Amino acid sequence: MADIALLIGGPQGGGIESAGQIGVRSFVLKGYDVYGVREYHSNIIGAHSYFNIRVRERLSRSVRLPVDYIVALDAESVFTHMDDVKPGGLFVYDSNTDKTRVDRIVPMPAPLKERVKRKLAEAGLGDTVADAIKYLESRNVRVIGINLKKAIKEVADKSGRPVVSVARAANTIGLSAALAVMGVEREYVERAIESYFAGKKRVIEPNKIAAAIAYEYVGETLGLGSLPDGPHKGKTRMVASGNDVVAMGKIVGGLGVQTYYPITPAADEALYMEGHRVYKLVEEARRELGFDSLNVAVIQTEDEISAINMAIGAALAGARAATTTSGPGLSLMNEAISMASMMEAPVVITVWQRAGPSTGMATRTGQQDLLHALFAGHGDSIKIVVSSGDHEEAFYDAIRALNWAEEFQVPVIHLLDKTIAASIKSLDRFNLEAVRIYRGKFMPAWSDGEYLRYKITEDGISPRVPLGAAKQMNTSLEHTEYGVAIEDPEVRNAMVEKRLRKLKSIEEGIPEEERVKVYGPEKADITLIGWGSVKGPVLDAAERLEAEGVSVRYVHIRTFWPFPVETVKEAFSAAPSVAVIDYNMLAQTSLAIRMFTGLAAPHRIKKYSGRTLHEQEIVYAVKKILSEGVEEVVVSDGS
Amino acid sequence: MGVRVCARCRWWRPHFHYPTVGYCAKRGILTVDSDSCPEWEPLRVKPGRLYWCLDCRRRVSWEEAVEFLKRGYRLYESAYVDPDVREEIVGASE
Numbered sequence: 001m002a003d004i005a006l007l008i009g010g011p012q013g014g015g016i017e018s019a020g021q022i023g024v025r026s027f028v029l030k031g032y033d034v035y036g037v038r039e040y041h042s043n044i045i046g047a048h049s050y051f052n053i054r055v056r057e058r059l060s061r062s063v064r065l066p067v068d069y070i071v072a073l074d075a076e077s078v079f080t081h082m083d084d085v086k087p088g089g090l091f092v093y094d095s096n097t098d099k100t101r102v103d104r105i106v107p108m109p110a111p112l113k114e115r116v117k118r119k120l121a122e123a124g125l126g127d128t129v130a131d132a133i134k135y136l137e138s139r140n141v142r143v144i145g146i147n148l149k150k151a152i153k154e155v156a157d158k159s160g161r162p163v164v165s166v167a168r169a170a171n172t173i174g175l176s177a178a179l180a181v182m183g184v185e186r187e188y189v190e191r192a193i194e195s196y197f198a199g200k201k202r203v204i205e206p207n208k209i210a211a212a213i214a215y216e217y218v219g220e221t222l223g224l225g226s227l228p229d230g231p232h233k234g235k236t237r238m239v240a241s242g243n244d245v246v247a248m249g250k251i252v253g254g255l256g257v258q259t260y261y262p263i264t265p266a267a268d269e270a271l272y273m274e275g276h277r278v279y280k281l282v283e284e285a286r287r288e289l290g291f292d293s294l295n296v297a298v299i300q301t302e303d304e305i306s307a308i309n310m311a312i313g314a315a316l317a318g319a320r321a322a323t324t325t326s327g328p329g330l331s332l333m334n335e336a337i338s339m340a341s342m343m344e345a346p347v348v349i350t351v352w353q354r355a356g357p358s359t360g361m362a363t364r365t366g367q368q369d370l371l372h373a374l375f376a377g378h379g380d381s382i383k384i385v386v387s388s389g390d391h392e393e394a395f396y397d398a399i400r401a402l403n404w405a406e407e408f409q410v411p412v413i414h415l416l417d418k419t420i421a422a423s424i425k426s427l428d429r430f431n432l433e434a435v436r437i438y439r440g441k442f443m444p445a446w447s448d449g450e451y452l453r454y455k456i457t458e459d460g461i462s463p464r465v466p467l468g469a470a471k472q473m474n475t476s477l478e479h480t481e482y483g484v485a486i487e488d489p490e491v492r493n494a495m496v497e498k499r500l501r502k503l504k505s506i507e508e509g510i511p512e513e514e515r516v517k518v519y520g521p522e523k524a525d526i527t528l529i530g531w532g533s534v535k536g537p538v539l540d541a542a543e544r545l546e547a548e549g550v551s552v553r554y555v556h557i558r559t560f561w562p563f564p565v566e567t568v569k570e571a572f573s574a575a576p577s578v579a580v581i582d583y584n585m586l587a588q589t590s591l592a593i594r595m596f597t598g599l600a601a602p603h604r605i606k607k608y609s610g611r612t613l614h615e616q617e618i619v620y621a622v623k624k625i626l627s628e629g630v631e632e633v634v635v636s637d638g639s
Numbered sequence: 640m641g642v643r644v645c646a647r648c649r650w651w652r653p654h655f656h657y658p659t660v661g662y663c664a665k666r667g668i669l670t671v672d673s674d675s676c677p678e679w680e681p682l683r684v685k686p687g688r689l690y691w692c693l694d695c696r697r698r699v700s701w702e703e704a705v706e707f708l709k710r711g712y713r714l715y716e717s718a719y720v721d722p723d724v725r726e727e728i729v730g731a732s733e
Binding site: 073096168203 | 654657659671694695697719720722724726727
């Protein structure tokens with residue numbers, strides 16, 4: 001069974017993005033299931049970035065270290081990743097950097113330089129790239145040193161035109177050399193180049209020449225490898241990021257208005273939507289509606305406060321409305337979330353978590369906004385909190401969130417994180433037949449006498465019509481059924497109890513099976529509880545542990561409000577050992593579980609370095625818990 | 640590498656990310672650092688201008704440039720950035 005891990009490192013803006021995308025596409029075209037995560041610096045240009053890709057026949061869903069192949073496009077990447085490749089693996093680098101000393105690399109963090117120098121000194125080596133290469137060779141890593149500047153010049157000579165995009169030529173040469181050794185035929189790389197740079201002839205041709213030069217070089221030196229085709233060869237599949245699929249889900253889910261203020265890692269969702277905001281309707285819808293296409297209004301506002309308030313306004317006007325942001329934006333939206341709760345305005349807030357506090361590390365990951373989301377909005381603010389663990393879940397959750405917002409007339413916070421945002425995955429087409437759009441008690445018009453926006457009902461949910469369809473008042477103040485501000489204690493109690501009944505309706509309307517998914521055997525050596533992007537690494541680690549004789553059960557929480565109390569309680573009582581994955585410092589998942597169930601997990605696996613969680617970290621932590629019984633294991637792999 | 644090479648020429652703009660390759664502003668082509676040609680001219684620092692210090696990876700003032708040249712740093716009138724660099728940069732905002 002194929003299981004290939006590849007890492008491409010280089011300077012931010014230096015072609016890492018297109019190398020990663022071409023790498024992923026090459027393997028997808030060859031028929032493999034592919035998952036790749038980009039890890040990048042918040043400095044816009046020049047700082048170290050890398051793309052970690054995992055290739056399997058089926059279910060590629062996490063990355064691992066050490067990898068089998070590394071392409072280091074600059075000296076910093078050589079030093080940063082010299083311990084990230086397996087013995088027997090392959091390391092491709094630019095031989096022009098041989099004499100570069102670690103201290104001469106300006107953007108490289110000083111503590112990392114010290115660690116590298118110490119490691120090389122311990123091996124009796126100096127501090128140049130050539131020394132790092134000797135270090136790699138001493139670890140039985142195969143090395144290909146490519147003279148990148150000579151190769152780039154050759155690309156220019158062969159293409160008969162000046163190379164204007166140096167970075168892309170460089171990355172294609174490095175990536176192609178690694179793919180040639182792996183046994184991916186050049187044809188797939190060329191098709192991937194054509195696919196990724198579609199319509200850009202002046203980029204496609206030089207990059208195909210660059211690939212050819214690399215394949216020729218490998219053919220003459222190490223020799224071309226051989227890899228059988230994967231099981232998906234010939235199938236029509238998608239390659240999309242987490243940002244992309246959430247935008248797709250919202251469009252399919254009937255979104256009318258999306259607002260945003262640019263923020264990492266949320267902005268790419270809105271940008272994808274801007275690029276696809278006009279969409280054609282299927283024949284049945286054309287006949288029904290009388291026009292060929294619809295569009296989503298995607299509006300960039302002046303800040304996050306405006307973004308959510310505009311989305312609330314759109315919801316009151318009858319559109320399905322959402323906004324997208326990350327932690328700092330969620331902070332600014334808090335007051336309006338409370339207002340949406342009071343106004344009973346259906347709005348979806350997509351939150352792409354990143355590493356905080358404050359602006360923290362804008363392009364790094366984690367699950368640090370769980371408690372923030374649960375308690376967003378002051379004053380008994382009712383909401384739903386849903387989280388997605390992978391691209392498929394994210395697509396359908398984007399639709400579920402829009403449905404629930406309208407069905408229960410509450411704000412819905414959809415929690416995701418940077419790992420999902422920045423990961424590229426091969427996907428089968430989504431099952432659109434399974435998609436249902438609910439609008440709850442929304443009616444486009446009102447003809448039933450006096451309209452009461454906040455009519456007291458048994459389920460706590462009132463009929464809703466758009467602004468203009470009936471005389472109505474929507475207010476952030478406590479109000480009567482009509483919407484008139486009032487502070488009378490009896491009316492207040494009636495309204496609070498109405499909203500409380502709505503909470504009960506949410507509890508009843510979202511069954512346990514939609515709140516949680518359990519993987520693995522009922523009786524396992526250890527039960528892990530987690531949510532969001534930890535799903536992939538946990539399931540992959542479970543497979544690896546199973547092969548070593550350790551059984552793992554995984555309880556994957558899908559909604560936090562309402563919480564899957566029964567399943568989580570059962571998980572605690574059934575397992576000999578329970579560990580919660582806390583992708584944050586404060587053990588927020590453990591705290592939430594304790595709040596909802598009263599149960600404290602005996603073990604925690606924590607990560608707060610801001611880097612993507614890897615399969616091997618879970619394997620290590622589980623073994624440590626089972627063998628030593630430690631309460632907490634902190635993992636920190638990834639550069 | 641000799642003295643009269645692109646890497647030491649006033650017309651050369653080293654690539655921001657891969658500085659063994661660069662752009663010759665005189666001839667309008669990409670060359671590598673070890674190339675040479677009859678148009679070669681040494682860099683002379685002019686008051687009031689900004690320069691690109693390859694060793695510091697930043698723009699420096701002309702006063703700094705004078706000092707850095709004495710220290711042997713690699714200085715140029717500017718760096719070359721690929722025209723499509725934006726497409727290689729993932730959004731990082733706020």
